[in-house]
Amino acid sequence: MASTTDSKIILITGANKGIGFATARHLGRAGHTVLLGARDPHRGETAAATLVQDGLDARYLHLDVTDPTTVDDAALHIADEFGHLDALINNAAITGDRGRPPSGLPTGVLREIYETNVLGVVTTTNTMLPLLRRAAAGRIANVSSGLGTIAILADPDSPLRDYARLLGYNSSKAALNAITLVYAAELTGTTITVNAVSPGFCATDLNNHTGVLTADEGGAHIAHQIDFSPASPHGVFLSDQGGTYPW
Ligand code: NDP
Numbered sequence: 001m002a003s004t005t006d007s008k009i010i011l012i013t014g015a016n017k018g019i020g021f022a023t024a025r026h027l028g029r030a031g032h033t034v035l036l037g038a039r040d041p042h043r044g045e046t047a048a049a050t051l052v053q054d055g056l057d058a059r060y061l062h063l064d065v066t067d068p069t070t071v072d073d074a075a076l077h078i079a080d081e082f083g084h085l086d087a088l089i090n091n092a093a094i095t096g097d098r099g100r101p102p103s104g105l106p107t108g109v110l111r112e113i114y115e116t117n118v119l120g121v122v123t124t125t126n127t128m129l130p131l132l133r134r135a136a137a138g139r140i141a142n143v144s145s146g147l148g149t150i151a152i153l154a155d156p157d158s159p160l161r162d163y164a165r166l167l168g169y170n171s172s173k174a175a176l177n178a179i180t181l182v183y184a185a186e187l188t189g190t191t192i193t194v195n196a197v198s199p200g201f202c203a204t205d206l207n208n209h210t211g212v213l214t215a216d217e218g219g220a221h222i223a224h225q226i227d228f229s230p231a232s233p234h235g236v237f238l239s240d241q242g243g244t245y246p247w
Pocket of ligand 1: 015019020038040066092094116144198204205
């Protein structure tokens with residue numbers, strides 16, 4: 001991780017398992033206070049307790065990105081306890097279209113995917129933005145995927161070609177990429193940076209553990225991409241391989 005000399009307050013959505021949990025562990029080990037957003041209290045409390053047992057400053061926050069009331073309550077809690085937020089990692093996401101061709105995906109499933117992967121990010125970002133503005137150097141990291149990159153979806157020789165037909169997931173991540181750039185444009189000239197970040201292809205529940213990296217490796221990639229230094233990139237899609245992805 002780049003240039004963190006002091007402890008930061010970092011909120012990660014969907015942090016009770018998978019890459020979000022691993023990201024929390026890596027950032028906690030770096031000395032930061034990690035707020036584990038989770039929609040299920042038992043899963044969230046258990047995850048936070050695991051990190052606390054490891055000696056990390058980890059707290060569970062009830063946060064369902066599709067339920068604005070929980071997002072509002074989480075922001076009030078952060079304001080009361082810390083007064084500001086240094087980083088928001090929009091990690092929570094779902095997929096519901098594996099094994100279904102685009103032409104066979106019910107609109108209701110598509111809507112559910114968008115509620116979480118797209119609208120949930122907007123709700124959480126807008127609600128947390130006042131707290132990020134109070135930080136010395138606020139950071140917004142949207143966990144995206146190469147499957148949201150139009151250039152990759154358009155490439156018949158892409159190694160990701162086998163996954164090109166995920167209508168809901170891929171288009172939701174493409175929307176997330178656009179959302180990232182739109183927020184970056186609004187926040188250019190402020191102390192807040194906005195980027196899309198990438199964990200790499202990790203074996204998690206999301207993909208029935210077909211990924212080639214571990215969730216821990218994915219979390220390490222995300223943690224590494226959170227840069228609190230003045231040299232932080234802004235408005236780019238950071239690759240887990242280093243450098244950037246095309247949009
Ligand atoms: P997992 O399915 O393992 O974890 C997803 C997390 O999101 C869970 O904690 C889940 O909670 C949470 N979540 C889902 N819906 C909501 C909601 N409405 N509110 C709050 N939390 C919610 O997936 P991954 O760890 O693989 O994915 C994490 C991120 O990484 C996602 O954004 C994904 O798109 C991205 N990504 C993953 C890749 C991979 O190879 N795995 C590759 C590229 C990107 P619960 O336990 O309650 O379901």
